[in-house]
Amino acid sequence: MATVGVVGVGYVGLTQALGMSQLGHSVIAYDQDLEKINGLQRGNSPFFEPGLESALKESIFKKKIFFTNDVKLFAETDFIFLCLPTPEGHLGSADTSYLFKAINDISNFLRPNTFLIIKSTVPLGTATKIKGEIKRDDLPVISNPEFLREGSAFFDFHNPDRIVIGAESIKWSQMVSELYKGISTEFVLTDNDSAELIKYGSNAFLAIKLSYVNDLAGLCDRVGANAQDVLYAIGLDKRIGDKFLTPGPGWGGSCFPKDTQALIYISNQESFSMPLLKAAVQSNRNTQARLVEKIKNIFPRLDEISVAVLGLSFKANTDDTRNSPAIDIVNTLIGLGVNAKCYDPAVDEHNDLNIYKNLLEVFVDANLILVLTEWSEFKLINPFKISKIVKEKKVLDARGILPKDRWKKYGFEFL
Ligand code: UGA
Numbered sequence: 001m002a003t004v005g006v007v008g009v010g011y012v013g014l015t016q017a018l019g020m021s022q023l024g025h026s027v028i029a030y031d032q033d034l035e036k037i038n039g040l041q042r043g044n045s046p047f048f049e050p051g052l053e054s055a056l057k058e059s060i061f062k063k064k065i066f067f068t069n070d071v072k073l074f075a076e077t078d079f080i081f082l083c084l085p086t087p088e089g090h091l092g093s094a095d096t097s098y099l100f101k102a103i104n105d106i107s108n109f110l111r112p113n114t115f116l117i118i119k120s121t122v123p124l125g126t127a128t129k130i131k132g133e134i135k136r137d138d139l140p141v142i143s144n145p146e147f148l149r150e151g152s153a154f155f156d157f158h159n160p161d162r163i164v165i166g167a168e169s170i171k172w173s174q175m176v177s178e179l180y181k182g183i184s185t186e187f188v189l190t191d192n193d194s195a196e197l198i199k200y201g202s203n204a205f206l207a208i209k210l211s212y213v214n215d216l217a218g219l220c221d222r223v224g225a226n227a228q229d230v231l232y233a234i235g236l237d238k239r240i241g242d243k244f245l246t247p248g249p250g251w252g253g254s255c256f257p258k259d260t261q262a263l264i265y266i267s268n269q270e271s272f273s274m275p276l277l278k279a280a281v282q283s284n285r286n287t288q289a290r291l292v293e294k295i296k297n298i299f300p301r302l303d304e305i306s307v308a309v310l311g312l313s314f315k316a317n318t319d320d321t322r323n324s325p326a327i328d329i330v331n332t333l334i335g336l337g338v339n340a341k342c343y344d345p346a347v348d349e350h351n352d353l354n355i356y357k358n359l360l361e362v363f364v365d366a367n368l369i370l371v372l373t374e375w376s377e378f379k380l381i382n383p384f385k386i387s388k389i390v391k392e393k394k395v396l397d398a399r400g401i402l403p404k405d406r407w408k409k410y411g412f413e414f415l
Contacts, residue, residue: 001025002179005077007102009040009067011047011153011254011320012119012146013083018055019157020081021064023182028077029067030106040067048319048346051154071106079115079179080106081144086120092261094123103130112138117176119146121199121259124266127166127192140172143192145199150253151317164188166195200266203259204277209244210251211280214287217247228400249372249398250287250325252314257323288325291398292332298394298415299367303337306391308366311373311399312344312353319346326372327353341366345375360389367392369412374399383407 006017006029017029031037036046043057059065066073074080084102089095099120107116116139118127127141134141143166148156163180165173165187173189180187188198213231220227227247235242251257260281267274299305314324321327330340330353341362342355349355356362359377363369363386371378379401387393387410395407396415404414 002078003028003076004179005030005074005080006083007031007074007080007106008083008085008098008120009036009046010083010085011049011150012148013081014040014045014052014056015049015148015153015157016081016083016119016146017065018052018059019154020179021059021062022055022158023180025064025179027059027065028073029065030069030071030074031067032069034069037067037069049153050151050317055154072109074106074114075109075111077110077114079117079176080110081117081119083119083146086122086258088258088261092265094121094258094262094265096120096122096126099126100130100133103134107134107136107139110136110139113140115140115142115172115176117142117144119144121145121203121255121262122196123262124193124196124200126196140167140169141192142167142172142176143195144176145195147199147202150320151315158183160185162186162188164190164195164198166190166192166198168192200259200263203256204263204280206244207251207256207260207284208276208280210248211283211287213245214247214250215283218287218290246374247398247400248287248325248374249291249329250284252323252325252328254314254320254322288329288332291329291396292336294415295333295338295368295370295396296336302333305367306339306341306365307333308362308369308390309340309342310344310362310369310371310378311375312342312347312350312355313373316374316376317346319344321347321350324373329370329372344373345377360385363389366390367394368415369395369397371395371397371399371402374401379403383410383412387411 001024004020004025004027006013009029009031017027021027043060045052045056084098086094086096127143131141145164163185165176167173177187217227220230231245234240235245264277309330312326313319313321334340342353343359343362383406393412395412
């Protein structure tokens, strides 16, 4: 078993750190945020992720993980996972400054042959750039992109569809793949550039798929076809697959929006045209606009209506509201004069939004029920109870999760 360092304990870093400790490695997890480090060392997770808190407590109890803000401790590690954020920067490019700063901060303390493993989603050529900048040719630089979904990050860590390792030498790739011993999956060993592109290529592919799904669902709506049936039947074709076929209010989160922009930026830099990707981004904006338009068409006086908004996070099982289509839609509606009463099981506050802790309260005198996030608890809402407190029995279920027949029995109309 190895001594593994992790730099940056956000969603990716913390999952990677705990996952590695669960595989038996000793983990030193670093973050510059002292408050976060102290909380983690006491077993408190800085965000909500299913399974995280118990994994954290167990690894601390077994002394398999240690949180620190002292970079010098990396002198004791064999492998270091770099899990820094790479937010959207100038003209859609990925901002790698946190990554480079971290490498700069730690590289002097590392003993020879310590592996620098890039987990962050980075532009093509980043590994090569790091090799050029660290001025230490005794530190192998590896590209090992993550494919963790928020809300099921632990499951994904232990059950990946593949593990991609990009390196200059096959021997180095094999040494890194040894770290994942215990996980049964296919290992794709390749070069650094290809590994970097696999990550962007995957996220952009999924975003394109969802844009198409949302457009098709919009067309179904226009012509009166049943989108659920249409997409279900399409998904039965094994070449297409039944995953990522659920229409929604648009794709969001901390990855797809920035990664599609970053890939567009990369292709522009190379003067290589990727029109499909650009269209997918535009289509995603249209999906949100269509939803708002639909509400406008039904309620010409938006300043006179109250909307019960169910869900604010960008998807279920996370408290993450970064680039959440739900937030964008609610803000647009508020800008048009709507009184939006919001509820989300994991989001208690967000800027000036009117968020209720009690689900039932948002329905009081509502003209419309608007479902924007697919939380399971919404499926269990009792329509009979709700029918007594709303003003109008109208539902716009952008996630298609409410049991329609049951709601219709109590007079609700689905828009
Ligand atoms: C995504 C990828 O799925 C991960 O593989 C990747 O590691 C991660 O980005 C990343 O780059 O770090 P995540 O952003 O957590 O993961 O969320 P997804 O589950 O992929 O959902 C993305 C968006 O698509 C959400 O807004 C979600 O609501 C939407 N979506 C997803 C749908 O509208 N319908 C679907 O059928 C699936």
